[in-house]
Amino acid sequence: MSSNNESIDRKRRSFLGKAGAAVATTVVAPGVVLHAAAPRSPEQPVTDAVRWGMLIDANKCASGCSDCVQACEEENGLNLVQMPEGADPEEWARQRPRWIRQIQLQDNLTGQVTTLPMMCQHCEEPPCADVCPTGASFRRADGIVMVDRHICIGCRYCMMACPYKARSFIHEEVEEKPTHTPRGKGCVESCNFCVHRLDNGRTTTACQDACRHQAIVFGDLKDKNSPVAKALESVKSRQIRADLQLNTGVRYSGV
Amino acid sequence: MSSTVVRSLCLAALFALIGGPVVAAEGAPGAIVPGSKAAGLDHCVEPTPYMRRHHMELILHQRDKTVHQGIRTKKYSLANCIDCHVGHDAGGKAVPVNAEGQFCDSCHDFVGQSLDCFECHATTPTPASAGK
Numbered sequence A: 001m002s003s004n005n006e007s008i009d010r011k012r013r014s015f016l017g018k019a020g021a022a023v024a025t026t027v028v029a030p031g032v033v034l035h036a037a038a039p040r041s042p043e044q045p046v047t048d049a050v051r052w053g054m055l056i057d058a059n060k061c062a063s064g065c066s067d068c069v070q071a072c073e074e075e076n077g078l079n080l081v082q083m084p085e086g087a088d089p090e091e092w093a094r095q096r097p098r099w100i101r102q103i104q105l106q107d108n109l110t111g112q113v114t115t116l117p118m119m120c121q122h123c124e125e126p127p128c129a130d131v132c133p134t135g136a137s138f139r140r141a142d143g144i145v146m147v148d149r150h151i152c153i154g155c156r157y158c159m160m161a162c163p164y165k166a167r168s169f170i171h172e173e174v175e176e177k178p179t180h181t182p183r184g185k186g187c188v189e190s191c192n193f194c195v196h197r198l199d200n201g202r203t204t205t206a207c208q209d210a211c212r213h214q215a216i217v218f219g220d221l222k223d224k225n226s227p228v229a230k231a232l233e234s235v236k237s238r239q240i241r242a243d244l245q246l247n248t249g250v251r252y253s254g255v
Numbered sequence B: 001m002s003s004t005v006v007r008s009l010c011l012a013a014l015f016a017l018i019g020g021p022v023v024a025a026e027g028a029p030g031a032i033v034p035g036s037k038a039a040g041l042d043h044c045v046e047p048t049p050y051m052r053r054h055h056m057e058l059i060l061h062q063r064d065k066t067v068h069q070g071i072r073t074k075k076y077s078l079a080n081c082i083d084c085h086v087g088h089d090a091g092g093k094a095v096p097v098n099a100e101g102q103f104c105d106s107c108h109d110f111v112g113q114s115l116d117c118f119e120c121h122a123t124t125p126t127p128a129s130a131g132k
Helices: A010-024 A067-075 A089-095 A127-131 A157-161 A195-199 A206-210 A227-234 B003-017 B021-025 B048-069 B078-085 B103-111
Strands: A025-029 A032-035 A052-057 A101-106 A113-118 A137-139 A145-147 A216-220 A250-253
Touching: A052 A227, A067 A206, A127 A137, A127 A157, A206 A216, A216 A227, B048 B078
Parallel strands: A052 A250
Antiparallel strands: A025 A032, A052 A216, A101 A113, A137 A145
16 A cells, blocks of 8 residues: 555545535625524434534633533433442443543643543544444534444444543443433443433533533534634634544643 | 245234234233323324334334434334333333333244344333433
8 A cells, every 4th residue: 555545635624624614604695694503403414514512621620520520420321330240349440431531630840730521522533433343433414423332343443542542331231221321231432422412402511511610611613603612712722632633522721 | 934934924923912902902912011101092103014014124214313313303213112112010110111021022022033122222211301
């Protein structure tokens, strides 16, 4: 294989992006532009007129607070997953399903500690989807990276490929699972931006609702008037591992 | 024996088993659980013969539309099946649809066809307050 094949022509991607944007925008009258991000009716499929994303302000994220993690676990039934009988508690602590991890960064020079929640970054170019042998890992048109557990074979390639350690594997059968978050032995899962909420017309995630420090802003990155787009415009933010050029949907400020 | 013959025999057996209200009234094992919402309706989301043959296709199609396109209409959703077909015990508590003698189990058990949905999906409706 020639080395040319290995490099990605990103100009082509940006051209396609612009072409798509042109279709999604309609000029009603001179100077009046209608953005095609009107709420979707339940029968309509998701489209790329919306890209869900998040901005996390690590300066506001309080050390010792785990409200977002708790809310996520309750919303998505992760708190119902029991440790298998006879399992090693230490192993369980490492392997139990978790959609948000609390990360602490320490500046070794100054000793300053930063806390932040780390979850699926909902990449535009998700490595998990690249390596998935069955197509179970995929990116939905509205930017949410998900696992179709109907076709996941539990190989866990995606867990190894994810630079953010965002995915969990369900090792044992799960007794209790809510209707909106099915869960069974042998599949991988991760944060899906509370997709059941979004599909039912809500516009917030459980972690965002739970954060009393307002460290999490969630919304449509393509809607210039959404709180998240405005915040991203006014605050200096960054992608974690920007060098990988994944164009993450989750951005951080204050790190 | 050709697969067509086997299939028609299976279907004949299935129809004998879930012969509708008439058979159920005679005391034979009926698929429709008494006391479920479905018991009070004339037919399912499509006519009964169609549902008997094609319910798995409807659910399969809806599952892909839900996961990949975010379409969560109720009509053909598994959650709606369970909501309507779930039975209740004497105390009013929902009984899993795959429990012995319940709606899904009665036919699937008879023909020895495994029920994979409930390895992951809930078998009773989740209270309306959660996840809406």
